[in-house]
Amino acid sequence: MAEAQIGIIGGSGLYKMDALKDIEEVQIDTPFGSPSDALILGTLDGTRVAFLARHGRNHTLLPSELPFRANIYAMKKLGVKYLISASAVGSLKAEAKPLDMVIPDQFIDRTKNRISTFFGEGIVAHIAFGDPICHNLASVLADAIASLNLADVTLHRGGTYVCMEGPAFSTKAESNLYRSWGATIIGMTNLPEAKLAREAEIAYATLALVTDYDCWHPDHDSVTVEMVIGNLQRNAVNAQKVIQETVRSLSENPPTSDAHSALKYAILTPLDKAPTATKEKLGLLLEKYLK
Numbered sequence: 001m002a003e004a005q006i007g008i009i010g011g012s013g014l015y016k017m018d019a020l021k022d023i024e025e026v027q028i029d030t031p032f033g034s035p036s037d038a039l040i041l042g043t044l045d046g047t048r049v050a051f052l053a054r055h056g057r058n059h060t061l062l063p064s065e066l067p068f069r070a071n072i073y074a075m076k077k078l079g080v081k082y083l084i085s086a087s088a089v090g091s092l093k094a095e096a097k098p099l100d101m102v103i104p105d106q107f108i109d110r111t112k113n114r115i116s117t118f119f120g121e122g123i124v125a126h127i128a129f130g131d132p133i134c135h136n137l138a139s140v141l142a143d144a145i146a147s148l149n150l151a152d153v154t155l156h157r158g159g160t161y162v163c164m165e166g167p168a169f170s171t172k173a174e175s176n177l178y179r180s181w182g183a184t185i186i187g188m189t190n191l192p193e194a195k196l197a198r199e200a201e202i203a204y205a206t207l208a209l210v211t212d213y214d215c216w217h218p219d220h221d222s223v224t225v226e227m228v229i230g231n232l233q234r235n236a237v238n239a240q241k242v243i244q245e246t247v248r249s250l251s252e253n254p255p256t257s258d259a260h261s262a263l264k265y266a267i268l269t270p271l272d273k274a275p276t277a278t279k280e281k282l283g284l285l286l287e288k289y290l291k
């Protein structure tokens, strides 16, 4: 059922993409349940893409409730090889200001309650995750931002995204602790997604849209939902331009990615000894290794 090589996951405040043409809504069933919402297949400048609203189009799912495995598996089912996450984040550094964009290259895991592997039930795999973001896809994103010359948008290339559990925002002590670790931004969603995308051999990169200074900055109010959504809406048009330009570039020049062969040396269990039910459940992920 290959339908789109490029997927987009829209986070808080980015529940649809206005530029998509010839839209088709697809309800996708996966061995890991239903995704956050129907996936939207649409065309951007002649290229078919798949869009998913991470929290559902009416923002009905908490970060801890997100069906991360179903979301990534659904993208895999549609044939996605490159996945762009657009996400609202708080800034942990003075120089990353609200309305700036960050393309992080590292994560710190502060989640407590997430399932972030497809494996288990008789099949063991350990993917390499030292470089959790696809460098080549991140470069395409960065080049797209540079080529657009967006007024008032500063891009910060690289940096560490702290992924917290939520849903409450951080305490000041936590926020300052993450600052002392040198982290750049904070959010609640991208780390499990990046891990699962890697297991699914999908290249993943984050376009982080800074909406606030969390709660550490002495000269700025602490983050509120109103602040996040207000600033995200101010940035939504630019974010969509960046995604559109990235898609154009990816379709002209699809980069190589180590993610596309991430399972090659990761699976420990001999597949001929693995439970049939698990092999069937992981179907699409194992397909090429079962031949």
Ligand SMILES: CSC[C@H]1O[C@H](OP(=O)(O)O)[C@H](O)[C@@H]1O
Binding pocket: 010, 011, 012, 054, 055, 063, 086, 087, 088, 089, 166, 187, 188, 189, 190, 225, 228, 229
């Ligand atoms: C609405 S504020 C907190 C919420 O915003 C971010 O969402 P996303 O990553 O989906 O853009 C953050 O991770 C929290 O889920």
Ligand SMILES: Nc1ncnc2[nH]cnc12
Binding pocket: 088, 089, 090, 091, 164, 169, 170, 186, 187, 188, 211, 212, 213, 214, 215, 223, 228
């Ligand atoms: N300060 C913050 N903390 C966690 N997630 C966020 N999303 C946007 N701003 C955030």
